[in-house]
Amino acid sequence: MSTRTTARPRPSRPLPPEARAVSIDRLNPLTGSTNAELFERAQRSIPGGVNSPVRAFRAVGGTPRFIARAEGAHMWDAEGHRYIDYIGSWGPMILGHGHPAVLDAVLRAAREGFSFGAPTEREIELAEEIIRHVPSIEQVRLVSSGTEAAMSAIRLARGATGRSRIVKFEGCYHGHADALLVKAGSGLATFGHPTSAGVPAEVVQHTMVLRYNDIEQIEQAFAAQGSEIACVMIEPIAGNMNFVRAAVPFVKRLRELCDQHGALLVFDEVMTGFRVALGSAQSVYARALPGFRPDISVFGKVIGGGMPLAAFGTTRKIMQQLAPLGPVYQAGTLSGNPVATACGLATLREIAKPGFHDRLGATTRTLVQGLQRAADEAGVPFCSDSEGGMFGFFFGPRLPQNYDEVMATDKERFNRFFHAMLDRGVYLAPALYEAGFVSAAHTEADIEATLAAARDALRAS
Helix, strand or coil: CCCCCCCCCCCCCCCCHHHHHHHHHCCCCCCCCCHHHHHHHHHHHCHHHCCCHHHHCCCCCCCCCCEEEEEECEEEECCCCEEEECCHHHCCCCCCECCHHHHHHHHHHHHHCCCCCCCCHHHHHHHHHHHHHCCCCCEEEEECCHHHHHHHHHHHHHHHHCCCEEEEECCCCCCCCHHHCEECCCCCCCECEECCCCCCHHHCCCEEEECCCCHHHHHHHHHHHHHHEEEEEECCEECCCCCEECCHHHHHHHHHHHHHHCCEEEEEECCCCCCCCCCHHHHHHHHHCCCCCCCEEEECHHHHECECCEEEEECHHHHCCECCCCCECCCCCCCCCHHHHHHHHHHHHHHCCCCHHHHHHHHHHHHHHHHHHHHHHHCCCCEEEEECCEEEEECCCCCCCCHHHHHCCCHHHHHHHHHHHHHCCEECCCCCCCCEECCCCCCHHHHHHHHHHHHHHHHHC
8 A cells, every 4th residue: 555755844934035036036937948949058168067086977868858846746857847855865855855944944044154164153053963773883074076076985994994995896886086986806806997988007006895795705705814804894774776685694794894994884874874874874774783883884865854964974983084183184165065054953853753754664565565566567567665765676586685786687677667667757867777766755746657657658668
């Protein structure tokens, strides 16, 4: 049975004039340009016509949609077409677009000042809110992007341990810092090779890339290099090879090996943080592994509510290694930006209300279970999974456990399905390798419309 999400709460007082002006502006006519015209124009001044590669639709083909506005669970493109949005700005919009309490907080903060280059009380409040919900963290440092947070977490791990080598897993994306843009070598537990021009081989010589969910490989890596490994970084639920969970036995063994060899376990929760559960993905694993905690956690997306904001955090002892207290340098002119922290703080306070994640998870399960039924009825090999407000699906008989298995699923059928859904007003991630996101603004009617579109699209594909 479908679960209707509760209506978005109204603010306790009328919105200020600025907020009402935003709503009126949304009624203005669109630009008059088509998506194709805008894409052609963009390519003259922006490389590839986009400011982040996946937006270019290269994986699925076709013309990107240029979004003119969004509200709740919907977006409208430059041509006025409405879409049910399952990207949610790649995860941050857990409340939907333009939530009244968040909009109110942002407008008030903007009137007070965009940036000061000095500390504010709201930075403390946001840090306290994160710490309150994530027991593994005693202190946090705010930054402006997930890439910056992951890069800084690795530097902190290296500084705290005095070691150089790091372990990551193929299919996990931790931002575009040089040391993390690396592809696995051909042999077991080999060191990686750059996957981007401009990254010298010597920069990634200390990065080891292993197979996700492969216990034997991580054991061999620690047996060979354990005394040199500073940290193991992992997405506990990988969102950049679609949606792939780290198996509980795998996470358990990672924790044991890091403890045994003095390495730090880093959970990259840029996507999963506060989206899959109020306590983030680490709380999901702690239910299966009592007492489980990562050593360092990296957050982004939801904690900024759609503004550029991220964070990394750990115990007070490890965080004391950071400047100005310790020798590990990290800084940022716009870190703790007052408008971004207002947006993030308002978002976290809304999602902390009782029952929020229960309702969000129920809505997401209704979606993925409905997609599974539609595929089964159409006789299409299909598998799906979800946690909280994050989901994924593959055209194949079983859920992949690593990057190689993701690559073996039916990419061409996914591409056909993506375009069939887009034509029917449903905006999914424009690549097989990306997870999807449900917001509290998605209603029962949105889910039903999505499933009706999926039934048609699966028959057509």
